[in-house]
Amino acid sequence: MKRGQVPFTRSEAGLIRLISGWLAGQDRDRRLIRGIGDDCATVRLRGGRLLLTSDAFIEGVHFRRDWMKGWPAGWKALAANVSDVCAAGGAPGAALVSLELPPAFPVGWLKDFYAGLLACARKYRIVIAGGNIARGTKVAVHIALAGEAPEHLIGRAGARPGDLLAVTGSLGGSLAGLLCLKKGLRGTVARDAINRHFLPLPDPGVGRALAGFATAMVDVSDGLVHEASLLAAASGVRIAIVPGAVPVHPAAWLLAPVFRKDPAELALSSGEEYELLATIPQRRFHKAARALSLRGFALTPIGEVRRGKGVELVGGGHITARGFDHFNK
Numbered sequence: 536m537k538r539g540q541v542p543f544t545r546s547e548a549g550l551i552r553l554i555s556g557w558l559a560g561q562d563r564d565r566r567l568i569r570g571i572g573d574d575c576a577t578v579r580l581r582g583g584r585l586l587l588t589s590d591a592f593i594e595g596v597h598f599r600r601d602w603m604k605g606w607p608a609g610w611k612a613l614a615a616n617v618s619d620v621c622a623a624g625g626a627p628g629a630a631l632v633s634l635e636l637p638p639a640f641p642v643g644w645l646k647d648f649y650a651g652l653l654a655c656a657r658k659y660r661i662v663i664a665g666g667n668i669a670r671g672t673k674v675a676v677h678i679a680l681a682g683e684a685p686e687h688l689i690g691r692a693g694a695r696p697g698d699l700l701a702v703t704g705s706l707g708g709s710l711a712g713l714l715c716l717k718k719g720l721r722g723t724v725a726r727d728a729i730n731r732h733f734l735p736l737p738d739p740g741v742g743r744a745l746a747g748f749a750t751a752m753v754d755v756s757d758g759l760v761h762e763a764s765l766l767a768a769a770s771g772v773r774i775a776i777v778p779g780a781v782p783v784h785p786a787a788w789l790l791a792p793v794f795r796k797d798p799a800e801l802a803l804s805s806g807e808e809y810e811l812l813a814t815i816p817q818r819r820f821h822k823a824a825r826a827l828s829l830r831g832f833a834l835t836p837i838g839e840v841r842r843g844k845g846v847e848l849v850g851g852g853h854i855t856a857r858g859f860d861h862f863n864k
Contacts, residue, residue, distance in 0.1 A: 575623040577684050584684035588619040594674040602716045605647025606654075607733040608676075611807075613655040615756065616680035618737035618809035622754040624685040624746025626739050629664045630656070631679045635671030648676075659739065685746055691769035694751040694814035700774055700838035701820065703741060703811045703827065706759060707787030707798060708732070710805035714794050728786035735809040741832050742811060748823035749813035757806045763838075763846045766814065773843030774814075777850055778803060780837040803848075814840050 567578055575586040592612040594600060600608075613630065620627045632652065636645070656663055661680070712732030715725040737754070746752060751770055753762045759781065767774045778799040787805070791798040815823050824834040838849070 575619050575625065575682070577623070577688060586620055586623050586625045586682040586684045587679070588616055588623075588682075589677065589679040590615045590619070592676040592678070599716075600644065600674065603733065605644040605649075606651035609648040609651030609653075610655045610734055611651075612648075612676045612678055613652050613659075613661070613680075614735045614737060614809065615807075616678050617655070617659050617661075617739065618735065618754040618756065620680060620682040621737045621739050621742030621809075622689075622752050622811060623682070624687070624689045624742050624752070625682040626743070627659050627661050627680055627682045629662045629681050631664055632666035633677040633679075634666070634668050635673075635675035635677075636668065637672060637674070638670065640674070685743060687746065689746040689749055689752050691751055691753050691766050693749075694766055694770035694772050694774070694840045695816075696772060696840050696842045697817065698750055698814040698840040699817055699820050699836045700763065700776065700840060701813055701815055701823070701834050701836045702755070702759065702782065703745070703832050703834055704808075705782040705784040705787075705802070705833075706755065706808050706810060707791075707801035707805045708784030709735075709807045710801050711784065711787040711790045711794070715790065718794075720790075720793070724786050724789050728784075728790060731784060731786065732807065735807065737809045738830065738832065741827055741830055744826045744830065745811055745813055745823060745834070748819045748826070749815050752811055752813040755806075755808040755810045755812055759803050759805070759808075759812065760846055760848075761806075762812050766812070767844065767846055770814075770840075771844070773841040774838060774846050775841055775849050776803070776838040776846065778848055779850065780835065782833065782835045782837075 565579065567576075575588045578585050578587060590612070592598065592608070592615070598608055598611075616630065617627050652663065655661075708728050708731035712728035712730070715728050716732070742752075751766050753766055755762050760776065763774045763776060781799055781802045783798045783802045787801045788798050791801055794801075820836065827834045
């Protein structure tokens with residue numbers, strides 16, 4: 536190893552810790568309400584408080600063009616950012632879209648990409664305000680999204696021992712869809728799973744409703760266990776998950792035997808679900824569940840917050856789960 540080259544513990548979390556240390560001096564800037572370490576940053580401007588988030592959508596990492604046409608790629612690239620705003624209890628507003636493209640890139644795919652992007656923008660009332668274009672070796676989309684911050688800020692810190700751990704919707708469908716693509720599976724069930732993987736539908740109204748009851752919240756983008764570990768670390772607590780209580784997407788239930796996996800394992804490991812994982816005081820859970828049911832969403836208790844550190848699976852037997860990490864696969 537050359538001088539000055541030091542590994543960052545070979546994990547995404549390790550790299551984030553390093554960057555957080557380098558940026559620590561900014562904590563004294565009064566414009567910064569909440570910085571690195573949450574789904575969205577929150578800044579104070581003259582007109583009020585603003586949520587800021589950004590995400591990357593890289594060919595060969597997040598998608599393959601031989602699997603994914605331009606329209607769903609455009610939708611998903613923006614929807615991933617909307618999900619971050621949902622986890623902050625906010626409302627999305629304006630986006631910047633930056634592209635890296637190879638020379639002689641087919642304009643048809645790009646036209647379809649923008650059609651999907653604009654369809655997603657119309658659904659969530661987002662204005663595409665500009666961006667940047669640069670030459671690259673493969674397709675890379677970088678989207679920055681600004682949104683309106685809620686009165687009561689919600690983030691990953693705040694979970695307390697005794698809180699219930701709950702998740703919206705059902706999980707496992709996105710991973711089942713990805714496995715269908717890898718194995719070339721077709722049919723109605725495979726199509727349902729692939730659509731779950733390609734076309735996420737985060738709901739800012741659900742995020743706002745749940746934020747009114749939760750003590751901490753995060754979106755499920757890199758796997759349930761991974762997201763629970765983020766909540767545990769930020770809140771300084773231990774989170775216990777009951778695998779059998781985790782709601783499994785119907786397509787994941789049906790396809791699990793094909794992949795020789797336990798349905799609960801798919802649900803625990805599946806990334807790019809864009810559901811919300813929250814900790815809620817027990818006395819407030821039923822009101823939270825009712826508020827979400829009025830919007831057509833289920834809220835399922837799947838564990839609890841305890842004293843200690845880290846994440847544990849309770850009564851899971853042989854089940855293991857890991858989320859996605861860009862630097863530790």
